[in-house]
Amino acid sequence: MNQRFDALKCLVAAASFALVAGCATDSALSNDNLAIAAGFKVITPSKPDQQAMLAKLPKDKVSPITYQGTTYYVLPDSMNNLAYVGGLPQYQDYQRLRVAKQLSNNNLEAAQMNEMNAMDWGGWGGWGGPAFVGFRR
Secondary structure, eight states: OHHHHHHHHHHHHHHHHHHHHHHTTOHHHHHHHHHHHTTOEEEOOOSHHHHHHHHHSOTTSOEEEEETTEEEEEEEETTTTEEEEEOHHHHHHHHHHHHHHHHHHHHHHHHHHHHHHHSOGGGGTOTTSGGGGGGOO
8 A cells, every 4th residue: 555655656746747847848838828818919010110119029028019199018929920919908817817827836836845745755764874874984
């Protein structure tokens, strides 16, 4: 029974590590997904002044832009020559989704840390346990 429990703990730890490693690389993609979920529209800048504005915007950050007297919120994707554009309601939804995602990520990290702390790594003898007696001076 105890061997099954130890094997299960190792399996859960490996799965958690794989999940964290997989989620760590998609931050730019998730910003785009959040913008679309918030109702931002995907546009391809066609006019030279739109392309110039897009080039000046900071990456991975929503910036307010006034264009022809109207304020828009723009998330640039300069690699694909796209912009995610929304108004104030979409921007507020985007902010709410970002906060919810951050809370979810924080909860996931805390759960993983608690899981790792709950594992009994002391059963291995730790560093300097009986297996290392011959190396002590």
